[in-house]
Amino acid sequence: MAIPTSSLQGLTNKSIIELYSVELKPDIHYTKTVNTASYNQSGSEIIVFLASHGFSAGLILSLDFTSGSGIDGVYTIQTVSTDSFTVTATTSQTTGGTVIFNVNANITNPTVYLFHSGNNMKDSLDIVWQANTYSRMPVKADGFKYSGKGKLPRPTLTLSNLLGTITSILQLTNQITPLSDLAGAKVTRRRALSKDLDEVNFPSNVNPYKSGSVDPSAELPREVYFIERKTVENRNTVQFELVSSFDLFGVSAPKKLVTKADFPQVGTFVNF
Numbered sequence: 001m002a003i004p005t006s007s008l009q010g011l012t013n014k015s016i017i018e019l020y021s022v023e024l025k026p027d028i029h030y031t032k033t034v035n036t037a038s039y040n041q042s043g044s045e046i047i048v049f050l051a052s053h054g055f056s057a058g059l060i061l062s063l064d065f066t067s068g069s070g071i072d073g074v075y076t077i078q079t080v081s082t083d084s085f086t087v088t089a090t091t092s093q094t095t096g097g098t099v100i101f102n103v104n105a106n107i108t109n110p111t112v113y114l115f116h117s118g119n120n121m122k123d124s125l126d127i128v129w130q131a132n133t134y135s136r137m138p139v140k141a142d143g144f145k146y147s148g149k150g151k152l153p154r155p156t157l158t159l160s161n162l163l164g165t166i167t168s169i170l171q172l173t174n175q176i177t178p179l180s181d182l183a184g185a186k187v188t189r190r191r192a193l194s195k196d197l198d199e200v201n202f203p204s205n206v207n208p209y210k211s212g213s214v215d216p217s218a219e220l221p222r223e224v225y226f227i228e229r230k231t232v233e234n235r236n237t238v239q240f241e242l243v244s245s246f247d248l249f250g251v252s253a254p255k256k257l258v259t260k261a262d263f264p265q266v267g268t269f270v271n272f
Contacts, residue, residue, distance in 0.1 A: 013209040019116045020134075021188045022114075023188070024110075027176075028177050028183075031104065031106070033105050034102055037100075039096060043093075044092045045089070046075075049084045051083045054107065055080055055085055057085075059076070063100075066099065070099060076088075091217050114135060115135055120201035137159060138159070143155035144189070152243070170230075196214055196215050197209075229241050
């Protein structure tokens, strides 16, 4: 796969930027430590209060706000103190309450990975979106198109493995569950218009594609899939087959809707 190139070059304000997050499954891919904390949000800054947390700036967390009006999602720790840390929200509001999140018992190992097949225009390094840093990694995804004939798509996600990055992640997760190969990990396809990318991606911290001001909350509908299995692993690439939540092993009716397109005799009763 090609080396990441500056995909922000030569775009228009309506160009679509694709980004991917991979969230590991607790107790399958890592040994979890569950944290329950309080939080306050003022404007776009969220302060999470947790005594002696030991976290560092840059740690990526998947936050579940169980009270207040905080918005669940993936956040990167921006600043830390002994008993609190801050993250940046995509919308401004004043609220507070309780938040729950998992971290790896080995805090140096991530539970969320962020990838984008390109780099920024400012210094050709990683791209930043919604205050989260997406590692520049050659990545290709295919097969998202819906046929409309009742069959759900099974996309493939292919990532570069030239530096052994993905193999290293697999080795870490397989220490918890041998041969799991990231099966069950949540993959979210995120898409945003170039005009709404964080301004830190551009020279002088000015997004040349913006119309008025950047809207960090603007994005196309997210597409959520789960890794079904690893299909390829070699020194060049690693490829995974993805499925929707309805196609996960063990999910059956009534969770999965069956129509005549899937089974022509559905709803038909025959007397013998």
